[in-house]
Amino acid sequence: MKPTLKQWLQVAKNFIIELPLEILAFFVVPIVLLFLKESDDHLPGCFRWFEDADDYYDGQSAAINGDGGWRRDHFPPPKNRTYFARLCWLLRNRIGYFSVKYLGVKVLDVQPASVVTQGDVLITQNKGRKSGFCKVECRLKDGRERFCYYREIRYTGFLSGFYCRIYVGWKLMDIAGANSENWHEFIEDGDKKVLKTVWAFHPLKRVKQ
Incomplete structure (x- = not known):
């Protein structure tokens, strides 16, 4: 979506x-x-x-x-x-x-039950090998809504070794797949405490096999 x-x-x-x-x-x-x-x-x-x-x-x-x-x-x-x-x-x-x-979005301000993930939660590890997307939406404790949309589009033909990468919103891919039951896994030591904004469009990235 x-x-x-x-x-x-x-x-x-x-x-x-x-x-x-x-x-x-x-x-x-x-x-x-x-x-x-x-x-x-x-x-x-x-x-x-x-x-x-x-x-x-x-x-x-x-x-x-x-x-x-x-x-x-x-x-x-x-x-x-x-x-x-x-x-x-x-x-x-x-x-x-x-x-x-x-x-930025403070992870502790996110309401765990509000996190909705659509698509492939592992798409950031794909590196262009196939087309795919992931969309993450959440609500903060003050009622504000935040989202991210990450998409990779693998080219065909003479550009088959390249892909397009789109990442907009906030860097919520770090909490993709989170919910009330597993929320503790996303707030451990070493996890990011604040998720930055992002508006990145890379039309020609090389596929990594």
Whole structure:
């Protein structure tokens, strides 16, 4: 089931709010990073909107220095604290702090019984091997409604090695398949506490077999 008009309007609202900040990040972040020390874990207070959410991995803040996967696969410590590594991280994860603080969905605010999942809950692991979708809807304790729509469309013909990926709404795929009985599995240590907004459209991603 595709998003409703109301849900598309929610996506449009987030897009209008976040796009100017995301564009601004490409100008602000490269300059601000010039003034940081290697030991710093955050951008200066007035620029924190442009860093990533403040999660910790192995006792280190990921705000400007990358999460565990980033450090493992791209910039092992101490290289993750260099100017170039921080720049790559912050431009890849633009305005994560802003998204979490002002627009994100706190998992503990979700009413477990309100979570409705349609489609393939494992579609994010598909990597384009076949077409499929998943839609997750929920209601927060204050009555607001949130949703996500994730879809992969496998091309045919000469583009058969590629697929289109669509992900809009909030990153509720992290709670896909949740309900009142299994809710404890989604709020364990290590699970995300806040789910960011998302409006991603990748028309030509390579299929991973």
